[in-house]
Amino acid sequence: MNTDESETLNDDEMSKSTYVALIFNNYSDIKQNGEKFKDIGFPWLLIASDAFQAFVIGLTSFRIYRETSDPLWLEKAKDEQGSSWTFEHQSNLMLAEEAYSSGDYEKAGALYDNAILLARRSKNLPDEALISELAAHFHLNVGNNKSAFDYYHIAYQKYVEWGAMAKVRKLNAFAHETFGAGFPSITFSICANGSTVWPIDSRKKEATA
Structure with a gap:
């Protein structure tokens, strides 16, 4: 493998790692990976060799901007919107993040809704x-x-539909801490072979008991 191929692979792996950090809302990893992307050099569009990388870098940059108020991150997030998007829902999400970061909350809310709808239509469950x-x-x-x-x-x-069990547990714990008992809790059912665990909405379980 030559140097260029190795660097591309590392960029791909870092993009996937950052996507996981975004899923788990792990800001320390988001920030750390964002700094690594930044250290590679600008313009960042040279790093974003595909739409997924641009998507991840854009979301990372918006998140860091909102945490730090450093305008450099907002500038780089906007740069990623020049990428050629594979999915329209990702483009709408980036616009929603920009509106949120810029304080245009009404526009942001509408764009988040549109991005969710488009992700659902494209059957992209992780992104939805x-x-x-x-x-x-x-x-x-x-x-x-x-x-x-x-x-x-x-x-x-x-x-839950995606089967992202660790994330389901983490989100459930966060929501219970934030909203109290009104948020559905999770119990688990083990399949007959003992190898697969499926989450069950406790309210649904009580309703069918």
């Missing part, structure tokens, strides 16, 4: 779950607690 959770974070951070609850519940359901 992530976008729903990002929309929930947005609403929670701007004081729309009722809307935040609803979007967290949607995200929870989508992570």
Whole structure:
């Protein structure tokens, strides 16, 4: 493998690692990987050899900007919007993140909704779950607690459908801490072979008992 191929592979692996950090809302890893992308050099579009990398770098940059207020990150996030997007829902999410970061909350809310709908239509379950959770974070951070609850519940359901068990548990714990007992809790059912664990909404279980 030559140097260029090795660097591309490392970039791909870092993009996947950062996507996982975004899914788990692990800001320390998001920030660390964002700094690694930045250290590679600018313009970042040279790093983003495909739409997935651009998507991840864009989301990372918007998140770091909101945490640090460093305009460099907002500039780089906007740079990624010049990429050629594979999925329209990703483009809409980037626009939602920009509106949120710029304080245009009404526009952001509408764009998050559109991104969720487009992800659902494209049957991209991981992105639909992530976008729903990002929309929930947005609403929670701007004081729309009722809307935040609803979007967290949607995200929870989508992570369950995806089978992302560790994320389901983490989101469930966060939502219970934030909203109390009104958020659905999780119990687990073990399949006959003992190898697969499936989450069950406790309210649904009680309703069918």
